[in-house]
Amino acid sequence: MFKSETDKAKRKRPDQTMEETFSLILHGCKLAKDLESNLGNLASQPEILSKSCDDIVKVFAAAKGRLNADQDPASFTQLLRESPSSSQQPQQSTDPSLQEWLKYGVITQAMDMIQQKVLAGKAPFETNEMGGKNLLEGSASARLKGSVVGEIQAMELSDSGRGSSSSSQRPRRRKDDEEKRTMTVPAPQMGNTDLPPEDNFTWRKYGQKEILGSRYPRAYYRCTHQKLYNCPAKKQVQRLDNDFYTFEVTYISQHTCHMSSTAPSIPPPPPLETGTQDQIMTQAMVSQPTPASSSSVPLGRWLSMEFNSLASASCGSGSGGAGGSTASARYGREVDYPAVADLADVMFNSGSSSSNSMEFIFPSVEDKWEAGDKKN
Template identity: 35%
Template sequence: MDEAITNILEGCKLARELETSIMKQVFNISPDYLMKSSEEIVTAFTAAMNLLTSLNSSLHVSSSMGGDGGEGGSHGATSIIQALNLFQSAGFEQPSMFFHPTHYPRVASEMATVSAVATPVMELGGSGYVNVLESTNPEVIGSHGGARLTPEGSSGSGRRPAESTGQRSTRRRRDNTERVIQRFPAVRTGNSEMPPDDGYTWRKYGQKDILGCRFPRSYFRCTHKNYYGCEAKKQVQRLDEDPYTYEVVYCGQHSCLTSTTPLLISSLAPVNTAVTSAVAPIITSATASSTTYVATNPRGESSMIGTTLSEMTPSTSIHLGNWLTSRDLADTRPVADMADVLFNSGSSSSSMDAIFYSKHD
């Protein structure tokens, strides 16, 4: 255990050094350097994870992740939470400008993608962006993560005459699109807290008080719905039990080209046992947000099949993610994941795009 902690701390140190380097050379950073540094970080965390894995393997791990979500059944979570605390005490509690929360859904999705046996159906758009085709599989999974909540309580008072509107277009509630559920700690900005920006631009189209919930649920759709027919939506709600945590449910795929990192949600489908069993221990912690993988059966009933870390520094989430989701795929993608996060997971509004803006221009 001590050795694992040493490795983790070393990884943290390297990550901080890398971050510092990036900050200092914002417009003059070499991809080679990034790759090399990332690799060193990966090595340190991989070593730690291997040690932790062997530690935990003696304690448990039932490969069956039932639909009950198992919040409390986190075998082996203690070690990971300890590791989390270490990460935080090592100075990673604040979101980095480079490790933008935008990355986290991508990372979570990527992890599941790595674990999935099924090959994701993808196509390259003309501009080089990757578009993910809409899944038609009735069995879909989502993940759980977080995003920004718009400031509430402004003084708009939309009021419509009682007669209004003729007929409504078709509206269905239980569509079979993927649902990605994520939790994020609120980001404190001035006097208010809000979920972190997820990199996409959203337009709020509704807010509802939900029965039994202290806080209203806000409904957002992609701002570019009209331009690109982008059907992505999300629901944002503060948790009753933890008002400083936001739960965001993403529905549908982004078909717009406004982000360099469209969520690879559809690539998670179809759900299969590889994903289910690969997402190992469930971790819940007040200090770390989580990504929850939700399986939806053809009747639209959802059940959580797993949770993994996502609200940490990308390096830690990547490594723990690999450890959690793909022990059988160990060492296959950590460097690539890191590079992907570093180079591809920025959003149109992220600082990474500001740094590497020329990449897509």
């Protein structure tokens, strides 16, 4: 895929070549970004990590080769430095998150994230949940676009938290007893923008509250299986004051529901149903990039699958809509798709799951890649 691009470029004029080289580099960046987003999931899959790295290296190598052969690197560098409004860098202006990523070196964050996970040996960050039935509902592209792109602007492990469990009356755990991880994820910019970011877990909304100084209310969710499996996982979702299209999601505590072999969130992986298989596959692949034992998909394959089927892939998550609730549970109960469930299972058990799933990554990438920057 990349080689052909490179070959084609060689037959073109320098300016075209430059443009394509630029795109190539950006694509490489995207691949890297995708990888970064899934490092958590891939942490335990060195082969896939290796493969992914190879893919990225190939892209950059191709770009480098073209730069060396066809043009003056200096000009390219200059291109990079030009103002965002420059027509010379459509891709650049197209993907602000990428720029940001490049600028701030999010990879470092990702590495830290993984390190933390490994050190802590705990469950992963949430990934997008699939809303089961809602998967097939309309505004798929919106969902895709709005899904968690995995732009981790901030990710923290702090000791703050609150929580209440069930002891006597309302015994609240001390704030420093809970783990809190905060990240920001883009909201859909088309369709139902109320849809909050999703991950691979099912949540039940148990409260919403206006927060002082915040423009938008904060929604409180807890794991659907809280009662059944005494799963303490919770999350809070709130729009950023200054950015309606961005949610700040705070995950509190780890899921323990998947630990149970009987946990509903991990039904056995029966064969896929027909008809929606593509969607499911895409969704599964995308939302559960974890290279799991049972259904691991190399990043490279995700990419190709993604690019090939994105158009028809409805986004995987569903939470149908119901006003801003992430709890797909309502309309799409638990895990409706075996493949997804299987993947989720794997993910759960792998103890990793970055906040970002491919579903969120590729679609947005694709959108940005093709549609240009409509976000800003």
